[in-house]
Amino acid sequence: MKTLFDSTQVAGMKMKNRFVRSATHDGRADASGHVTEKLIRHYENLAKGGVGTIITGLTNVTDIEKIVPGQMAIYNDSFIPEYKVLTDTVHSHKVNIIAQLVCNGAQNRSKNEGVLWAPTVIEDMKPVAGIKEMTQDDISIMKEAFIGGAIRAQKAGFDGVQLHAAHGYLLSRFLTPYFNRRTDEYGGSTENRARVVIEICNGIRNALGADYPVWVKINCDDFMEDGLTFNECKHICKMMEDAGVTAIEISGGTILSRTGEGAVRKITTETESYFMRYAAEIAEETEVPIICVGGHRDFYKLSNILNQSKIEYISLSRPLIREPELINRWATGDSSPAKCISCTKCFGIETECIFNK
Ligand SMILES: Cc1cc2nc3c(=O)[nH]c(=O)nc-3n(C[C@H](O)[C@H](O)[C@H](O)COP(=O)(O)O)c2cc1C
Numbered sequence: 001m002k003t004l005f006d007s008t009q010v011a012g013m014k015m016k017n018r019f020v021r022s023a024t025h026d027g028r029a030d031a032s033g034h035v036t037e038k039l040i041r042h043y044e045n046l047a048k049g050g051v052g053t054i055i056t057g058l059t060n061v062t063d064i065e066k067i068v069p070g071q072m073a074i075y076n077d078s079f080i081p082e083y084k085v086l087t088d089t090v091h092s093h094k095v096n097i098i099a100q101l102v103c104n105g106a107q108n109r110s111k112n113e114g115v116l117w118a119p120t121v122i123e124d125m126k127p128v129a130g131i132k133e134m135t136q137d138d139i140s141i142m143k144e145a146f147i148g149g150a151i152r153a154q155k156a157g158f159d160g161v162q163l164h165a166a167h168g169y170l171l172s173r174f175l176t177p178y179f180n181r182r183t184d185e186y187g188g189s190t191e192n193r194a195r196v197v198i199e200i201c202n203g204i205r206n207a208l209g210a211d212y213p214v215w216v217k218i219n220c221d222d223f224m225e226d227g228l229t230f231n232e233c234k235h236i237c238k239m240m241e242d243a244g245v246t247a248i249e250i251s252g253g254t255i256l257s258r259t260g261e262g263a264v265r266k267i268t269t270e271t272e273s274y275f276m277r278y279a280a281e282i283a284e285e286t287e288v289p290i291i292c293v294g295g296h297r298d299f300y301k302l303s304n305i306l307n308q309s310k311i312e313y314i315s316l317s318r319p320l321i322r323e324p325e326l327i328n329r330w331a332t333g334d335s336s337p338a339k340c341i342s343c344t345k346c347f348g349i350e351t352e353c354i355f356n357k
Pocket residue numbers: 022023024025026056057058100164166167217251263264265293294295296315316317318319344346347348351
């Protein structure tokens with residue numbers, strides 16, 4: 001029988017329990033993405049709360065694209081010593097930390113200067129300032145930026161990286177037929193749309209060897225017209241397995257998803273753990289450990305998910321914004337549900353729960 005507090009290993013990385021803090025942008029970096037004291041304190045607070053592994057918020061790998069205010073970045077070597085302070089702080093609590101690497105693409109609606117890359121500029125979408133259809137040279141620059149970000153993350157002491165290929169960020173848009181209407185080898189068939197993600201995985205493997213953890217967050221389904229489908233997602237998970245991806249986090253939805261079917265949902269007790277059935281099916285079909293995110297609130301339901309499926313890890317975002325100490329609370333016997341009511345009012349310049357203000 002599996003328990004939520006089992007200690008396990010994923011490709012050599014020790015996990016003290018099966019809880020993962022899912023990537024959560026917190027708006028605490030400075031205007032150019034650099035580490036601040038309040039960012040370090042924020043992660044220290046999370047690490048003290050008992051979660052086994054923390055995935056950072058969106059961390060941009062380039063300074064070509066404009067960044068979201070307060071977003072972390074890792075586009076040159078000046079970030080290495082400052083992230084070393086962050087990773088040392090988290091490690092001192094015996095918690096792992098994984099850097100979520102991203103290019104924002106047209107998901108970024110901020111008014112900052114800079115370009116936003118897109119696989120295709122789509123005429124019928126609301127125009128986004130700075131949007132640029134990527135040339136093959138841009139794609140090569142982006143791939144190198146992800147690989148460079150991973151190399152720096154390793155030097156800075158991160159236990160691994162996660163490629164953000166979900167929710168409509170740039171890599172996710174390559175996967176989605178609606179957003180990707182390219183006619184070159186990066187558009188068209190499922191293999192072509194997934195090519196860029198696989199090439200980045202291979203590039204990181206070539207640079208850092210077979211052992212460095214490379215995780216991917218992907219949508220099980222975009223839940224939109226002409227979106228990535230569940231069948232395609234399963235196929236891409238197999239491709240990622242072949243490319244040596246170490247763990248896959250299953251999410252879903254983009255900004256164009258049907259109402260109530262996005263990534264960050266309002267939930268009731270009946271609709272908790274909303275990507276569970278997709279993650280469970282994928283876990284049956286791949287050897288790669290599967291992390292399931294989305295609407296987890298009940299300790300006993302989570303124990304059941306672990307034991308009734310091959311899902312290995314449970315990731316949470318909003319519950320740890322409301323209660324950073326939730327995992328310690330559960331570990332010490334108070335297994336009442338997470339207090340998060342999924343109002344989703346935590347989105348703001350600096351992510352914070354309205355009940356903690
Ligand atoms: C304030 C906020 C910021 C988020 N930032 C990110 C992010 O940086 N990267 C990411 O992949 N997902 C991000 N998410 C989505 C979460 O990781 C997670 O997939 C989603 O909130 C569902 O899980 P939950 O019910 O545990 O909140 C964010 C969610 C919230 C509420």
